[in-house]
Amino acid sequence: MTHFACPSLAKALALLPIGLLAGTTLVMAQYDSTDHRATEIYSPVPPVVTPAATVGAPPSDAVVLFDGKNEDAWVKVADGSPADWIVSNGILTVNKKSGNIQTKQSFTNYQLHLEFRIPADITGEDQARGNSGLFLASTGKGDAGYELQILDNYNNKTYTNGQVGSVYKQSVPLANPSRKPGEWSSYDVVWTAPVFNSDGTLASPAKVTAFLNGVLVQNCFELKGETRYIGKPYYKPHGPSPIKLQAHGDKSEPISFRNIWIRPLEPLK
Ligand code: MG
8 A cells, every 4th residue: 555546435544543543643542433533633744835826837846847948857868968859938849850858857656747739730630740748757768658648639530548638548538628729738647656576576557647728637547557559558667767758750840848847746754
């Protein structure tokens, strides 16, 4: 049981008396079902986090990955050299001559916010229309990892487990809240990293909850492994990993990003 396991209500309730009997704050000789204090917790105390002044801006404890000024937090996936996407007017745009980029820093469990914009003059169809991707953990070169799809599906059909909001080829999104090309969209994601045993076997799968434009598209989905274009997904053991953004290489105009931040998640102490 981890603190990030999207526990069921039954499991959450099951934990309650265990915490109380452990005597974290409320010292009671015996659980008393008639005493309101028996179901109250006073420690640990959640840390104070100052929320942003505007919705979507980073709160006080966020690690800002792109603030509009530079891409210093990012490197090219191919060779680890400095990222060379285009930074202009506070926006990060895919460099079609370059490839995927990923964060210098690695993460395990986290909350992430990202905004993206499909160009107003987007062309193409199916998977070749505004294709990018948010890799929730980059596990190697190219597209290795776990991709939350980015694609223009405002008026563009494709296989449903490959449209925007999908865990690519694993989980159809619960809704399609796409905005028109030219408008900014937001992703808010909670990622629970997979856990591996010392022998490399899977101890617990990765889980993702995601909101696209404030609409729930993935609800604690348990991944079957890394996303794969061909073949079924499977896991390979890994530790903390970078966040990766995809340069898909479509012929149409590239997509842009802004306001990317992340909050690594730790259990309360
Ligand atoms: Mg993609």
